[in-house]
Amino acid sequence: MDTGQMNVQRQNGVALWRQIADRIRTSIANGEYDETGKVPPEFALAEQFGVNRHTVRSALAALAQEGIVRSVQGRGTLIERKDRLNFPISQRTRFNQGIGDQAREKEGLLLHSAEEPATADLAARLKIKPGAPVIRLETLRKADRRPVSRSTTWFPADRFGGMTEAYRQSGSITVAFRTLGLADYLRVSTEITATHADNADLADLELSPGAIVLVAKALNTDTDGVPVQYAVSRFPADMVQFTIEN
Amino acid sequence: MDTGQMNVQRQNGVALWRQIADRIRTSIANGEYDETGKVPPEFALAEQFGVNRHTVRSALAALAQEGIVRSVQGRGTLIERKDRLNFPISQRTRFNQGIGDQAREKEGLLLHSAEEPATADLAARLKIKPGAPVIRLETLRKADRRPVSRSTTWFPADRFGGMTEAYRQSGSITVAFRTLGLADYLRVSTEITATHADNADLADLELSPGAIVLVAKALNTDTDGVPVQYAVSRFPADMVQFTIEN
DNA sequence: TATGGTTGTCTATATTAATAGACATTTGAG
């Protein structure tokens, strides 16, 4: 590509070092430095982005903090981690299945659970009466020890009262549903947006401030078309992508 | 909700005023201020975010620059624009159709076109030989005068040689395909990611720095399953959402 | 028309981000 200065914005509320860190993180995820396994030297990056070498160093320090690179004096800045998981979205979307063999170790953690009355919006989606009891689960999913999504999930309480315990034991929604007598379920709609990470994202997903999260709102029904689950999941945008196959 | 201080990060490369501007923009898009049509007073926002009033003013100035709000001395800060377009993604995904009646005025602009040899990646997706000629179109789509997407689209040149002219005249891929003898086509896969807006995004989509773009990579085939089009489209994340219906 | 609520403007100060240059330290290769 062009070797000249490219694409950093000044004086716009996003520090240069953060813009550069984001760009390098993306380049790593895209495999642009796969041949060497190293990020280009600091002075080369400084020239490429048209900034001072110290500014590049700030960016690399941030990436080192995230565990993505490791700088070694005399050798260079080595790439430690490089991952973008692919999530297929289909009628049979399942988290664990979707990850497939992209990760060896899969984990589902229950952060919090509660029973509460359904809001108007939620009731409309689950086709229950507003104020009817629902179970809310806050979960965190990991692949190879790295957090890949944070979800808030609601179930009609009258039908899936034991969901909290079932999920805690299995760490899987699919398994929990089966335990509660629902053998199969279908994804009927998924809404996808993107936003900046909020405080909870930063903590749970181990992100750095300014990071982007992909937000997916999903509705699942049983095979008769009765809604069984509504979920809002947040994914680190630099680690995942969604694929829709028709 | 809670009235106390909430959720702004200090010293992390994203200026407070920008974080606050992003939060307010999202709140507006979510309809949180619909009752009054106004953003809360500056001092109230300052207290809510735990910052100085001047910092809030910087955030509001940025939103005014984007045309989202307008401050009137003595009255308050009025909401000028509030929109989030929904894009359904299905086997028959069509831009103009998808927008439907969400916008009155739809427009497709041709920014640039060229004929060039296919890269290895592109050739694999379009199932043609690497280096075979393809037509590349850079297009900008608008709804009600606001830019909503910026796309780079490739077509096999041997089959769709007249694409540039056909698109220029109609402003629609669907119509251009029909002109060239392709009555129907199908969306077979869509990949969705998110990233920060780059310089071209800022210019073409009229965004402010630090904004987020949703990136969709789509492959279309004819009814025989032969690839006819590969496109990479970028959407302002605070203006659009994707919906997948199964 | 008087008043309370709101945005606009000004001055001053402290902290953080970015630039600039010099030189030390470490590593890998010849």
Added chain:
DNA sequence: CTCAAATGTCTATTAATATAGACAACCATA
């Protein structure tokens, strides 16, 4: 062993960001 190529550290300076306080200007309405 020596040298080139990296990263590490230090000092100094400028620009952008954030806080603080005071007061002016304006609008709606009671």
